[in-house]
Amino acid sequence: MPGVLAFNDTLGQTIPPDTPHAVSVSLPTWSANVGYEEGQDWVVSKMQTGYPRFFIHKTIQRLASSIVAKHGHADEMAMLFPSRTVANRCVNFFSKQNSSIPEQQIRILDFVTNPQKAHADQGKKVLPKLSAVLYPKEHWPIAKAFWQHSGDGVSSRRAEFCERAFHDGSMVEKSTVAEIPRMRKGPRRYQRQMSIDDHELDGQNGTNESESFIDGIDPSQFVEERFGRNLNVAFAAHAKLAIRRRIAGSLTANVDLHEALQKPEEIEKRRDLEGFSVDDVYLYPTGMSSIFNTHRTMMLARGAQKSVMWGFPYVDTLKILEKFGPGAQFYGHGSAEELDDLEKRLEGGERFLALFCEFPGNPLLKTPDLARIRALADKYDFGVVVDETIGNFLNVNVLPYADVVVSSLTKVFSGDSNVMGGSAILNPKSRYYTELREVLGREYEDNLFEEDAVFLERNSRDFVSRIARINANAEAICDVLAAHPKVKQVNYPKHSPSRHLYDACRLPHGGYGGLLSCTFYTLDDAKVFYDHLRTAKGPSLGTNFTLSSPFVLLAHYQELEWAAQYGCEACLIRFSVGLEDTAALKSIFLSALDAITSNESQ
Structure with missing residues (x-):
C-alpha cells in the first residue's frame, strides 16, 4: 500500500518532485499562493514549473525563443502548436480580440522533418513537426489567453522532442525545403483501427519488444533509451487504442499493453449504452481541449448559438463559451430555481446551442439535475455536454443523459501528475x-503527442483498483473535517443536499469520488490550517497522492467578490485525496486542525 507522500515545503518544486513533465508545482503556504497570483518575484522566480495551461513549460519557452531568434525579430514572441489548423485558430483569435493589429504582424511558421535527414523507415517513426505563431511581444496576453482557454498548445514532451530535432537540423522551417516527399498516410483519425491481434510493432512471434522494455524500468529512461527520436507510430497507436478502450469501459484489467490488446472486449460495459463503441471515444491533448473542441463541433454541427453554463464552473469553460461563440447564459448556483428560470426562457422562445455542466461541480461538488436537464433538452432542442472528470466513469454513468461527455485524463485517470490528456465521448x-x-x-485532429500517450496508457492501467481506495479515503477525510468546530462547511457529494441527484447516476459499486472542499469561519483559520497541512500543496487534482489547494484564491484571485456570491469563498480549501494509508492521512488533517486552536491560544 502506498505510504504518505513525504511533505515537501520547497517553494516552486515540481509535484511530484524531480519530475520533468509534472503538471503541478509546490505552493506550500497561503502567502505563496497570493505571491503567485500577484506575480511577486520571490515566488515566480522559484517556480520550476506550473499547471501547463497557466505556466508555459520552460522547455516550450526555450524552443519558442530559439525559433524567434532564428526566424523572427527582437520584438516578437512565439506560441507553439501541434498543427497548422490550431495555429490558424490562434491567429483568428488575435483578430477577434484586437482587430487593429495589422494582419502581417501575426504570422505562422510551419516546421517539418528535414527530407535531407530522412530514413527509409521514416513512415514508421513519429516525425518532429509543429507550427509557431509569431506575434509582437505587446500582444502576449492575447496569445496566452488562447493557449489557456483552448488547451491546444504543444505539450512539454512534444517540445522536448522537437527541440532536439530543431537544433540538430532534422526539423526545419517548411519554406526552406524545396520539396517535401510524400509520407505514408492513412485515414485522418488513428491511421486505422488497430486490430487486437495486430503485431505490427515487432512482426515476430507475437512478442512486443517495446512493451518488454518499458515494464520493470523507469518510464522516462525507457522512452529516452528505446525511442529517442524514433518513437514507433504503431506502438503509440496501440497505446491510444488501449486508452480509448479503458475510457469506453471495455478494458478494465491491469495488464501490459500487449496483453491488453489481445483481450477480447469485456462483457460488462461500464458505459452500458446500446450502440456505443470505442469508435465514439476521441482523444485530445488536454481536458480543456476536449471542451473547447466539443463546443466548436457543436457550433459547426448546429450553427452558432448562445450556450448555457450550468453551475459554478471551472474558470476556462465559461471563458470558452463567452469568447469563442455568441456567449453564454450563466447559472452560477445550479439551483432548481435557476432551472425554473431556464425553462421559462425556453418556453418564451429563447434557444440555445448546448448546456455545459460538471458532474459534480468544482469546487463546491454540487450535482446538476441531469434528468430534468435532459428532459428540457429533448423538448427544446439543445445539446447537453457533461464534464465527468470529478465523478469519473467508475463511480457514475452520465452518458445516457448527455450528447457528449468530456473528461480530463490528466487527473485521476492518469493519477501520476506527469502527463496531460483529454477525451470526448x-x-x-x-x-x-x-x-x-x-x-x-x-x-x-489527433493532437495527443505519441510519447504522452505512452505515459498516459501506462499510468491508467491500475485506474480501476485505485478508485475504490481514493473514494474510501475521501469519505474518511470528509468525516474528519465535518466533525471539527472550526470548519464552517464541507462540500462532498455524499453529504450534499444534491446527493439524490448524484445517486441517480451512481453505479452499483461506485463511490463519491476523491475531491472535496471545505470553508472556514475566518480567513485567518483557513491560512493557519493550510500552512500546517502536511500534504502536497499545489494546483491540479486527481493525483495518486493527496493534493491541497486554496482553489478560489488561485482560480479567481481577480474576482473574489464575484465568486463569493456563488458560494465560493476565499477561505475555501480544496482537497484531492490520494492513496495514502487512511489512519496516517487522518492524522495529518487532525494535526492541521489542531494548529488553528493552538494559534488562537497564543
Whole structure:
C-alpha cells in the first residue's frame, strides 16, 4: 500500500518532485499562493514549473525563443502548436480580440522533418513537426489567453522532442525545403483501427519488444533509451487504442499493453449504452481541449448559438463559451430555481446551442439535475455536454443523459501528475450523433503527442483498483473535517443536499469520488490550517497522492467578490485525496486542525 507522500515545503518544486513533465508545482503556504497570483518575484522566480495551461513549460519557452531568434525579430514572441489548423485558430483569435493589429504582424511558421535527414523507415517513426505563431511581444496576453482557454498548445514532451530535432537540423522551417516527399498516410483519425491481434510493432512471434522494455524500468529512461527520436507510430497507436478502450469501459484489467490488446472486449460495459463503441471515444491533448473542441463541433454541427453554463464552473469553460461563440447564459448556483428560470426562457422562445455542466461541480461538488436537464433538452432542442472528470466513469454513468461527455485524463485517470490528456465521448443515442460524427470526420485532429500517450496508457492501467481506495479515503477525510468546530462547511457529494441527484447516476459499486472542499469561519483559520497541512500543496487534482489547494484564491484571485456570491469563498480549501494509508492521512488533517486552536491560544 502506498505510504504518505513525504511533505515537501520547497517553494516552486515540481509535484511530484524531480519530475520533468509534472503538471503541478509546490505552493506550500497561503502567502505563496497570493505571491503567485500577484506575480511577486520571490515566488515566480522559484517556480520550476506550473499547471501547463497557466505556466508555459520552460522547455516550450526555450524552443519558442530559439525559433524567434532564428526566424523572427527582437520584438516578437512565439506560441507553439501541434498543427497548422490550431495555429490558424490562434491567429483568428488575435483578430477577434484586437482587430487593429495589422494582419502581417501575426504570422505562422510551419516546421517539418528535414527530407535531407530522412530514413527509409521514416513512415514508421513519429516525425518532429509543429507550427509557431509569431506575434509582437505587446500582444502576449492575447496569445496566452488562447493557449489557456483552448488547451491546444504543444505539450512539454512534444517540445522536448522537437527541440532536439530543431537544433540538430532534422526539423526545419517548411519554406526552406524545396520539396517535401510524400509520407505514408492513412485515414485522418488513428491511421486505422488497430486490430487486437495486430503485431505490427515487432512482426515476430507475437512478442512486443517495446512493451518488454518499458515494464520493470523507469518510464522516462525507457522512452529516452528505446525511442529517442524514433518513437514507433504503431506502438503509440496501440497505446491510444488501449486508452480509448479503458475510457469506453471495455478494458478494465491491469495488464501490459500487449496483453491488453489481445483481450477480447469485456462483457460488462461500464458505459452500458446500446450502440456505443470505442469508435465514439476521441482523444485530445488536454481536458480543456476536449471542451473547447466539443463546443466548436457543436457550433459547426448546429450553427452558432448562445450556450448555457450550468453551475459554478471551472474558470476556462465559461471563458470558452463567452469568447469563442455568441456567449453564454450563466447559472452560477445550479439551483432548481435557476432551472425554473431556464425553462421559462425556453418556453418564451429563447434557444440555445448546448448546456455545459460538471458532474459534480468544482469546487463546491454540487450535482446538476441531469434528468430534468435532459428532459428540457429533448423538448427544446439543445445539446447537453457533461464534464465527468470529478465523478469519473467508475463511480457514475452520465452518458445516457448527455450528447457528449468530456473528461480530463490528466487527473485521476492518469493519477501520476506527469502527463496531460483529454477525451470526448459521443452518445450514439443523441439526436445530433450523425451530425457530430460528420463534423468530427472532417475536423478532428489527433493532437495527443505519441510519447504522452505512452505515459498516459501506462499510468491508467491500475485506474480501476485505485478508485475504490481514493473514494474510501475521501469519505474518511470528509468525516474528519465535518466533525471539527472550526470548519464552517464541507462540500462532498455524499453529504450534499444534491446527493439524490448524484445517486441517480451512481453505479452499483461506485463511490463519491476523491475531491472535496471545505470553508472556514475566518480567513485567518483557513491560512493557519493550510500552512500546517502536511500534504502536497499545489494546483491540479486527481493525483495518486493527496493534493491541497486554496482553489478560489488561485482560480479567481481577480474576482473574489464575484465568486463569493456563488458560494465560493476565499477561505475555501480544496482537497484531492490520494492513496495514502487512511489512519496516517487522518492524522495529518487532525494535526492541521489542531494548529488553528493552538494559534488562537497564543
